[in-house]
Amino acid sequence: xxxxSATDAASLKRVLEPPQGENxxxxxxxxxxxxxxxxxxxxxxxxxxxxxxxTVGQPAYxxxxxxxxxxxxxxFIYAEIAxxxxxxxxxxxxxxxxxxxxxxxxxxxxxxxxxxxxxSPVLAIGSGLAAGYILTGLFPxxxxxxxxxxxxxxxxxxxxGLTLRxxxxxxxxxxxxxxxxxxxxxxxxxxxxxxxxxxLAALFPLTIIGLxxxxxxxxxxxxxxxxxxxxxxxxxxxxxxxWNMAGxxxxxxxxxxxxxxxxxxxxAVCYTSEFKxxxxxxxxxxxxxxxxxxxxxxxxxxxxxxVLGLDGMLDKGIYDGSGVxxxxxHMIGGGILVQNVIVIMLILALVLAIxxxxxxxxxxxxxxxxxxxxxxxxxRVNSHGAPTAAMWTDLGFxxxxxxxxxxxMVLAMSNVGYIIFNxxxxxxxxxxxxxxxxxxxxxxxxxxxxxxxxxxxxxxxAFMGLGADIWGVGTLRNGLIFASLIVPVFLFRxxxxxxxxxxxxxxxxxxxxxAQLTNRAGLWPFVALAAGIxxxxxxxxxxxxx
Numbered sequence: 001x002x003x004x005s006a007t008d009a010a011s012l013k014r015v016l017e018p019p020q021g022e023n024x025x026x027x028x029x030x031x032x033x034x035x036x037x038x039x040x041x042x043x044x045x046x047x048x049x050x051x052x053x054x055t056v057g058q059p060a061y062x063x064x065x066x067x068x069x070x071x072x073x074x075x076f077i078y079a080e081i082a083x084x085x086x087x088x089x090x091x092x093x094x095x096x097x098x099x100x101x102x103x104x105x106x107x108x109x110x111x112x113x114x115x116x117x118x119x120s121p122v123l124a125i126g127s128g129l130a131a132g133y134i135l136t137g138l139f140p141x142x143x144x145x146x147x148x149x150x151x152x153x154x155x156x157x158x159x160x161g162l163t164l165r166x167x168x169x170x171x172x173x174x175x176x177x178x179x180x181x182x183x184x185x186x187x188x189x190x191x192x193x194x195x196x197x198x199x200l201a202a203l204f205p206l207t208i209i210g211l212x213x214x215x216x217x218x219x220x221x222x223x224x225x226x227x228x229x230x231x232x233x234x235x236x237x238x239x240x241x242x243w244n245m246a247g248x249x250x251x252x253x254x255x256x257x258x259x260x261x262x263x264x265x266x267x268a269v270c271y272t273s274e275f276k277x278x279x280x281x282x283x284x285x286x287x288x289x290x291x292x293x294x295x296x297x298x299x300x301x302x303x304x305x306x307v308l309g310l311d312g313m314l315d316k317g318i319y320d321g322s323g324v325x326x327x328x329x330h331m332i333g334g335g336i337l338v339q340n341v342i343v344i345m346l347i348l349a350l351v352l353a354i355x356x357x358x359x360x361x362x363x364x365x366x367x368x369x370x371x372x373x374x375x376x377x378x379x380r381v382n383s384h385g386a387p388t389a390a391m392w393t394d395l396g397f398x399x400x401x402x403x404x405x406x407x408x409m410v411l412a413m414s415n416v417g418y419i420i421f422n423x424x425x426x427x428x429x430x431x432x433x434x435x436x437x438x439x440x441x442x443x444x445x446x447x448x449x450x451x452x453x454x455x456x457x458x459x460x461x462a463f464m465g466l467g468a469d470i471w472g473v474g475t476l477r478n479g480l481i482f483a484s485l486i487v488p489v490f491l492f493r494x495x496x497x498x499x500x501x502x503x504x505x506x507x508x509x510x511x512x513x514x515a516q517l518t519n520r521a522g523l524w525p526f527v528a529l530a531a532g533i534x535x536x537x538x539x540x541x542x543x544x545x546x
Contacts, residue, residue, distance in 0.1 A: 040356030044261035057230030096428035118418030122357030124401035131172035202349035210299025219306025253467030365390035412471035416479020426457035465539030
């Protein structure tokens with residue numbers, strides 16, 4: 001068993017006093033409150049359903065089903081590790097980081113950072129889509145308000161054709177973001193109540209869209225078979241491909257991007273320190289959120305593809321998301337009035353997703369700062385217990401992302417971080433089992449689930465290595481570069497602000513008593529890391545981009 005060095009042990013055992021006079025998050029909700037806060041996750045299907053359908057072709061519905069089933073199994077591990085730390089907020093990445101910090105100070109903050117920059121762009125992408133729905137609903141597509149734009153910066157170095165631009169979508173999207181910020185400024189209790197109302201209004205159209213085509217039978221079998229990936233002939237015309245390496249690369253790209261939406265209900269455990277009874281509430285929150293997502297992420301893609309078919313899915317407005325709302329409204333018929341009502345409800349669904357992301361990602365920043373990973377200012381909260389400094393940071397970051405010209409590319413780059421977080425946290429399940437085997441677990445999953453979850457972590461890395469770059473050459477590279485930015489941020493916090501020691505809030509979680517300074521998992525966490533890097537490298541090397 002590997003022992004922590006004398007230098008590291010001394011560094012870990014010296015702790016700082018927590019900031020005096022600061023407010024803290026408040027225990028104000030039960031599992032149903034977290035369920036409604038997480039109820040914005042099903043709306044994430046709107047973010048990439050068009051892009052996946054238009055890129056992968058007829059296997060698209062299968063990708064959504066397999067992805068949400070994988071996410072559901074992974075949630076059992078997240079429920080267990082969240083229960084180990086009832087006094088922490090911030091979600092699975094925070095609980096997983098504690099497993100890794102005993103082995104490396106630098107691996108742990110990567111998990112938290114990657115989770116944040118994966119979740120945070122929901123604010124920009126969601127508000128941008130909502131703004132687009134509003135503008136195209138009120139004005140013709142060729143109207144000046146929908147076509148004008150002013151280019152601020154060319155970002156070709158990041159992705160071909162990517163720019164920062166100012167247009168009506170970014171302006172309306174900024175207004176939506178500010179409105180969501182104002183609501184969450186009053187704390188989680190009131191926010192959760194509003195989410196329940198929005199959740200009912202937003203989930204209704206998604207449920208109707210998923211059920212009506214199934215009940216009416218308006219879904220020709222030719223829209224689902226043959227089950228072959230999309231391809232193009234030498235003239236660029238769409239044809240059915242085959243299950244060669246190019247086809248599997250395409251499928252991996254679909255699985256990669258779908259994970260950003262389908263795994264998202266793990267945000268239900270972001271509020272552990274705000275549960276009235278975390279021992280009971282943690283598992284219920286993530287389990288019932290998972291059941292909801294299992295239904296929506298299965299029914300909606302099936303209905304979407306069953307009605308539109310391949311020709312409908314290849315429309316430009318489907319790929320970039322701008323035409324998804326109208327297409328979905330048309331799927332259930334009912335005339336222009338009914339369709340307009342459905343579009344309004346889908347806008348509410350996007351607002352719900354934005355609220356969910358703002359609540360979860362800001363608490364990730366708050367807890368990461370409280371634990372010593374990110375700058376101290378992020379621990380500031382207001383009198384309502386809302387982490388306002390983290391929320392302002394989230395807001396500023398997303399106001400910049402709103403100016404980006406390609407939201408699909410933003411989503412894909414941020415998902416590189418999400419897959420890295422996913423891998424580290426699924427490995428954290430077995431690391432916690434070894435290092436904290438005697439710690440009380442309000443919920444303990446089966447041993448086979450711990451093993452299966454660790455395996456799924458590698459499967460997700462394979463999807464990333466194979467398929468990330470079908471969303472733009474350099475997507476994997478850019479995502480890895482952004483993930484590495486945590487290193488200078490952590491160096492500043494740990495060695496400049498904290499003088500090389502951890503805050504006292506980490507002392508109990510790190511189990512710093514002399515008798516417990518043994519890393520029982522030994523070298524195995526490093527073996528897992530090396531194997532993960534190898535999987536990404538090999539898969540990226542053999543990928544065949546369309």
